[in-house]
Amino acid sequence: MADDTTDTKSSNQMWGGRFASGPDAIMEEINASIGFDKKLFAQDIRGSIAHATMLAHQGIISAEDKDKIVHGLNTILSEIERGNFEFSRQLEDIHMNVEARLATLIGPAAGRLHTARSRNDQVALDFRLWVKEELQKTEQMLTRLIAAFLDRAEEHAESVMPGFTHLQTAQPVTFGHHCMAYVEMFGRDRSRVRHAIEHLDESPIGAAALAGTGYPIDRHMTAKALGFREPTRNSIDTVSDRDFAIEFLSIAAIAGMHLSRLAEEIVIWSTPQFGFVRLSDAFSTGSSIMPQKKNPDAAELVRAKTGRINGSLVALLTIMKGLPLAYSKDMQEDKEQVFDAAESLELAIAAMTGMVRDMTVNTARMKAAAGSGYSTATDLADWLVREAGLPFRDAHHVTGRAVALAESKGCDLAELPLSDLQAIHPDITDKVYDVLTVEASVASRKSFGGTAPSEVRKQIAFWRARN
Numbered sequence: 076m077a078d079d080t081t082d083t084k085s086s087n088q089m090w091g092g093r094f095a096s097g098p099d100a101i102m103e104e105i106n107a108s109i110g111f112d113k114k115l116f117a118q119d120i121r122g123s124i125a126h127a128t129m130l131a132h133q134g135i136i137s138a139e140d141k142d143k144i145v146h147g148l149n150t151i152l153s154e155i156e157r158g159n160f161e162f163s164r165q166l167e168d169i170h171m172n173v174e175a176r177l178a179t180l181i182g183p184a185a186g187r188l189h190t191a192r193s194r195n196d197q198v199a200l201d202f203r204l205w206v207k208e209e210l211q212k213t214e215q216m217l218t219r220l221i222a223a224f225l226d227r228a229e230e231h232a233e234s235v236m237p238g239f240t241h242l243q244t245a246q247p248v249t250f251g252h253h254c255m256a257y258v259e260m261f262g263r264d265r266s267r268v269r270h271a272i273e274h275l276d277e278s279p280i281g282a283a284a285l286a287g288t289g290y291p292i293d294r295h296m297t298a299k300a301l302g303f304r305e306p307t308r309n310s311i312d313t314v315s316d317r318d319f320a321i322e323f324l325s326i327a328a329i330a331g332m333h334l335s336r337l338a339e340e341i342v343i344w345s346t347p348q349f350g351f352v353r354l355s356d357a358f359s360t361g362s363s364i365m366p367q368k369k370n371p372d373a374a375e376l377v378r379a380k381t382g383r384i385n386g387s388l389v390a391l392l393t394i395m396k397g398l399p400l401a402y403s404k405d406m407q408e409d410k411e412q413v414f415d416a417a418e419s420l421e422l423a424i425a426a427m428t429g430m431v432r433d434m435t436v437n438t439a440r441m442k443a444a445a446g447s448g449y450s451t452a453t454d455l456a457d458w459l460v461r462e463a464g465l466p467f468r469d470a471h472h473v474t475g476r477a478v479a480l481a482e483s484k485g486c487d488l489a490e491l492p493l494s495d496l497q498a499i500h501p502d503i504t505d506k507v508y509d510v511l512t513v514e515a516s517v518a519s520r521k522s523f524g525g526t527a528p529s530e531v532r533k534q535i536a537f538w539r540a541r542n
Contacts, residue, residue, distance in 0.1 A: 106404075107164045109172060111411050113155075118204040119169050120152045122197065125300040126280055127188055133291055135191065140184040147181040148173070169201070170194050191290040192283055195314040195402045199279035202410060204301065206323050209417050210272050216424045217265040217330070221258050221542050223431040228254035229535050233528045235513045236351065236441035237450060244448030247513040250441060252526040255534050257337055262538070264330040271326055275319035278303040282313035285401035315401040317391065320413050324388040327420045331381040334423045338378040341430060345371045351441050352434040358426070373426050380419040387412035445513040449478045449488055454510045454519065463502035473500045487511075 124145050131141035151173055154160040166172045178185040231250035238248035278298035281288065287310040294306035307313040344351035358373040391412045394405055452474050459470035476499050481488050489511040496503040509515060521527040524534065 103164060106167060108168045108407050108410070109162050109164055109166065111414060112169045112198075112201075113162055113172070114410075114414060115169050115198075115201040115205055116155050116173070117152065118201040118208075119173055119197070120148045122200045122204065122280060122301065123173070123188060124148055125297045126192060128300065129293055129297045130187070130190060130290075132296065133293055135290055135292070136187045140187050143181040143184045144177065144188050147177045147185065150180060151176050168194070168198075170197055191288045191292050192280060193285075193314075195284050196279050196282040196310075199282070199314055199316070200301070202317075202413075203275055203279060203319055206319050206413065207272060207275055207302075209413075210268050210275075210323060210326075213326075213330075213417075213420065213424070214265055214268045214272075216421065216428070217261050217268065218542060220424055220428045220431070221261050221265070221538065223428050224254045224258045224261070225535055225538055225542065227251075227431060227436075228258065228531060231436060231438070232531045232535070233517075234436065234438045234441060235445045235517055237445045237447065238526070244444070244450050246453055247445040247450050247516045248520075248526040249517055249528060249531055250436060250438070251528070251531045251535075255531060255538075257333070258534075258538055260333040260336075261330070264326065264333060267326045267329065271319070271322045273304075274322060276304040277307045278305070279307050279313045279316075281306060282310035285311050285314050311401045315398070315403075315406075317395055317406060317409050320409050321388070321391055321395065323413060324384070324391055324416055327384045327416045328381075328388045331384040331420060331423060334427050335378045335381040337427060338374040341374040341434070342371050342378070345369075345374075345434075349440075349444070350437055351444070352436055354430060355433050355435075358430050358433055373430060377423045377426055380423045383419050384416045387416040442513065446487060449481065451488055451511045451513065451516045452478050454516045455488060455507065457519075458507050458510050459500070459503070462504070462506065463500065465500075465502075 127136070127141050127144040127148075130136045131138050136144075151160065154176075160172075160176070162172050163175070166175055174185065174188065177188065228251040231254065232252075234250040235247050236250045236253060237244045238246050238253070278294065278301055280297050280301070281292050281294040298304070298306045307316075341352065341354070343349055345354055354369075354371055354373070359369045359371055391409055394408050394412075398405055455477060456467065456470040456474040459465045459473055460467050463470075465473065477488060477491065477496060480495060480499070481491050484491070489508060493503070493505055496507065510519065518527055521530055524530065
């Protein structure tokens with residue numbers, strides 16, 4: 076007996092202190108998903124109600140049993156929403172927790188609910204419904220973010236700022252035009268969201284474990300009841316597919332990247348060195364030691380959220396990449412990645428929408444910076460092409476000499492005397508000064524999608540009509 080006891084203790088110690096009861100405790104720990112998939116309770120109950128209703132309609136269960144099941148499920152829904160439901164790890168997941176409680180409430184009739192379905196198609200349905208609802212929420216949030224940018228763009232259609240390439244001053248643009256660049260980005264994100272909703276708008280329920288079912292079910296009925304366009308068309312693919320979750324994460328990663336680029340610009344613009352924008356205390360924090368500091372923490376945290384979202388995408392792609400058809404338990408690891416990414420994306424969009432509406436734009440600082448770095452050099456080259464008839468490459472060379480001269484004299488192009496410009500090229504006249512201001516530069520860019528205020532307003536009108 077002593078030897079046996081010693082062996083048992085040694086065995087238990089091998090599992091570690093948390094798993095004192097041995098392999099069974101480890102299996103429960105690794106197998107249970109109720110800690111996170113309880114988030115799917117509303118979708119699970121909604122799917123079960125639609126399934127029970129269909130079963131009764133097809134004569135597979137009685138109308139009396141259906142009524143008991145539906146009433147019991149609605150009772151459970153109320154209990155969970157009120158916080159009165161006790162979730163059990165021993166019951167593994169949301170499906171078994173709901174089914175066990177249903178049996179307690181209505182007795183043997185509860186056992187008929189799982190007719191003609193499996194947990195494989197049940198979880199596929201729950202998760203697909205959740206992702207669809209999350210995509211719809213994301214679409215609404217992106218619409219609000221776009222609206223915030225449209226308001227700022229309209230307000231600043233004529234506010235001049237430097238446009239950058241390589242983070243070096245390139246050409247003058249308007250702040251309104253810069254805002255509209257983000258409208259285009261987030262507009263593409265919203266289009267991807269809408270396409271994803273269309274792609275996943277098929278009902279998995281009725282695929283059962285992987286082969287369908289021999290019961291005379293009506294999958295079109297449940298699809299319609301659950302708001303899907305139609306049922307899925309292959310039962311093997313149905314239970315093994317997580318493309319809808321991967322597509323959501325892909326969309327979240329791209330949108331997160333756009334949000335991070337914007338966050339980076341806000342961080343840069345709010346520095347004293349730039350001073351283009353100022354965030355209120357609502358989106359900033361102070362320093363614990365430096366009283367003068369005002370840190371753009373909200374923007375920095377939005378920038379960081381992108382890393383979490385990207386990690387979730389890579390994780391789920393890695394989980395799925397080696398799985399044979401049809402269902403494998405590996406797929407239980409799909410939900411936490413999506414839940415976390417969805418929470419991060421929601422928070423990032425909400426914070427950015429608030430910052431866009433909140434920030435104060437320093438138009439005077441922007442305008443002063445717009446003329447730095449010889450930003451109207453291209454306008455001089457274009458003038459030489461139009462007025463002096465030079466080939467653009469020759470005009471580019473002449474302009475380069477003018478920039479070098481201005482740099483040596485420590486002045487802007489517009490401050491160079493006409494005699495100096497004519498020494499570089501004799502066909503330059505005093506009319507060249509009309510194009511060397513940042514306002515003239517911006518106003519001249521009237522090509523479709525250009526930065527001219529008139530074009531910016533056209534694009535604002537276009538987006539307001541479709542937003």
